[in-house]
Amino acid sequence: MERVLCAAAACLFAMGLVTQDVSAGPVAPADVKISEDGEIKTSLTGSAGSAVKGREWFKNRKLGNCLACHVNSELKQEQFHGEVGPSLDGVADRWSEAQLRAIVVNSKIIFGEETMMPAFYRDSGFTRPLKKFKGKTILSAEQVEDIVAYLQTLKE
Amino acid sequence: MGMRVISSTAAKLVAAAGLAAVAAYATVALAGPNDNELVVEGQKFVTDVPGAKDSPIETVYSGWRFRNEATQAMQLDDFDNPGFTSVETGEQLWSTVDGEAGKSCASCHNDAAESMKGVRAQMPKWNEAAGKPLTLEHTINNCRTQNMKAKPWKWESNQMLSMTAFIGLQSRGMPVNVKTDGPMKAWYDKGKEIYYTRVGQLDMACSGCHENNYGKMIRADHLSQGQINGFPTYRSKWQKLGSIHRRFKGCMKNIRAVPHKVGGDEFTALELYVASRGQGLSVETPAVRN
Numbered sequence: 137m138e139r140v141l142c143a144a145a146a147c148l149f150a151m152g153l154v155t156q157d158v159s160a161g162p163v164a165p166a167d168v169k170i171s172e173d174g175e176i177k178t179s180l181t182g183s184a185g186s187a188v189k190g191r192e193w194f195k196n197r198k199l200g201n202c203l204a205c206h207v208n209s210e211l212k213q214e215q216f217h218g219e220v221g222p223s224l225d226g227v228a229d230r231w232s233e234a235q236l237r238a239i240v241v242n243s244k245i246i247f248g249e250e251t252m253m254p255a256f257y258r259d260s261g262f263t264r265p266l267k268k269f270k271g272k273t274i275l276s277a278e279q280v281e282d283i284v285a286y287l288q289t290l291k292e
Numbered sequence: 293m294g295m296r297v298i299s300s301t302a303a304k305l306v307a308a309a310g311l312a313a314v315a316a317y318a319t320v321a322l323a324g325p326n327d328n329e330l331v332v333e334g335q336k337f338v339t340d341v342p343g344a345k346d347s348p349i350e351t352v353y354s355g356w357r358f359r360n361e362a363t364q365a366m367q368l369d370d371f372d373n374p375g376f377t378s379v380e381t382g383e384q385l386w387s388t389v390d391g392e393a394g395k396s397c398a399s400c401h402n403d404a405a406e407s408m409k410g411v412r413a414q415m416p417k418w419n420e421a422a423g424k425p426l427t428l429e430h431t432i433n434n435c436r437t438q439n440m441k442a443k444p445w446k447w448e449s450n451q452m453l454s455m456t457a458f459i460g461l462q463s464r465g466m467p468v469n470v471k472t473d474g475p476m477k478a479w480y481d482k483g484k485e486i487y488y489t490r491v492g493q494l495d496m497a498c499s500g501c502h503e504n505n506y507g508k509m510i511r512a513d514h515l516s517q518g519q520i521n522g523f524p525t526y527r528s529k530w531q532k533l534g535s536i537h538r539r540f541k542g543c544m545k546n547i548r549a550v551p552h553k554v555g556g557d558e559f560t561a562l563e564l565y566v567a568s569r570g571q572g573l574s575v576e577t578p579a580v581r582n
Contacts, residue, residue, distance in 0.1 A: 252496060262492065263489065
């Protein structure tokens with residue numbers, strides 16, 4: 137019986153009905169490709185994010201929570217902007233899409249080990265992570281792309 | 293005086309810039325410790341001291357200096373200080389007999405104003421019998437179980453908080469003065485290591501906020517140096533007093549890390565190290581924060 141199934145699978149492969157990439161989903165955190173100059177050139181999901189959704193994830197305290205540390209005048213109706221990190225006004229003028237993606241995924245790629253900014257698309261290597269966050273990223277690949285799309289709208 | 297000059301200069305700069313964007317964040321631009329003086333019933337408190345020679349901090353500031361004036365005001369008058377309800381409870385407990393030995397604290401320690409003076413300022417303190425440093429909470433429970441033959445109090449119970457507040461008050465105004473040498477050195481080093489270790493999914497260490505970014509806003513919170521000279525502290529967020537270890541635990545959960553055990557060796561070591569970073573600040577127990 138097993139042999140029959142195997143043969144059938146091989147047959148499907150041969151016919152090109154099953155591709156190697158069976159789980160055509162977002163790239164896993166460990167598989168994100170970072171270029172030599174610290175850029176992530178391709179979308180984590182394979183498609184462009186939504187700036188409208190990204191704006192929501194950006195201010196959501198349980199997701200991006202970006203206002204905890206950054207001023208962003210585009211969201212000035214939101215009270216209290218943090219000042220631990222730099223202002224994000226005009227951030228798209230200073231960084232390319234590939235750089236912004238790298239900064240959101242793991243800012244240490246660009247800013248070095250000393251930065252305080254968390255890595256939003258990293259799921260391992262943490263010390264004492266709370267159980268409910270263990271093995272998980274802060275943002276999904278889709279949310280990263282949405283935020284990257286939103287950040288690209290922040291021009292001066 | 294130096295601070296005042298800086299603040300007014302900053303204010304002029306903001307005013308001169310006259311930009312809508314700058315004006316909108318004026319409170320942010322002026323963030324930093326404020327210049328107010330903490331004086332309670334004529335008693336002046338030291339809320340800033342030069343950092344020790346080996347300290348990474350130039351000036352050590354009490355957390356009181358980072359609070360807004362409404363919160364600060366609650367600590368200026370003991371009648372307005374909500375922590376004093378617990379102090380009164382602690383005072384009653386001091387002379388309440390409990391346990392099989394038929395004793396109260398007062399049975400041995402008499403007048404707390406005399407016997408407990410300076411105790412808070414030196415905690416955590418090396419205890420030879422235990423072979424490790426003990427916090428105030430540990431010391432109280434040791435006395436309860438060994439001398440009073442009474443049940444230990446839970447760390448965050450109202451009784452424990454009331455007693456640590458009452459005992460702490462007897463050191464109010466005295467400078468924080470913990471020992472970090474001799475057998476304490478290993479514990480100091482352990483605490484220091486914990487202070488600088490990044491933990492949790494947010495991958496942050498105590499130093500990230502409280503050494504490198506104090507004075508800045510993190511969303512609506514004004515980052516302090518995380519000094520612990522006012523504990524147990526009344527926090528409006530808690531609506532009651534809370535212990536040092538509760539505060540540590542809250543911070544760790546915020547950065548999505550598994551907190552160390554309340555009352556355990558790690559937090560005791562951290563308490564010692566953090567206390568040492570505030571050497572010379574006045575004990576403010578019970579302080580008021582938000």
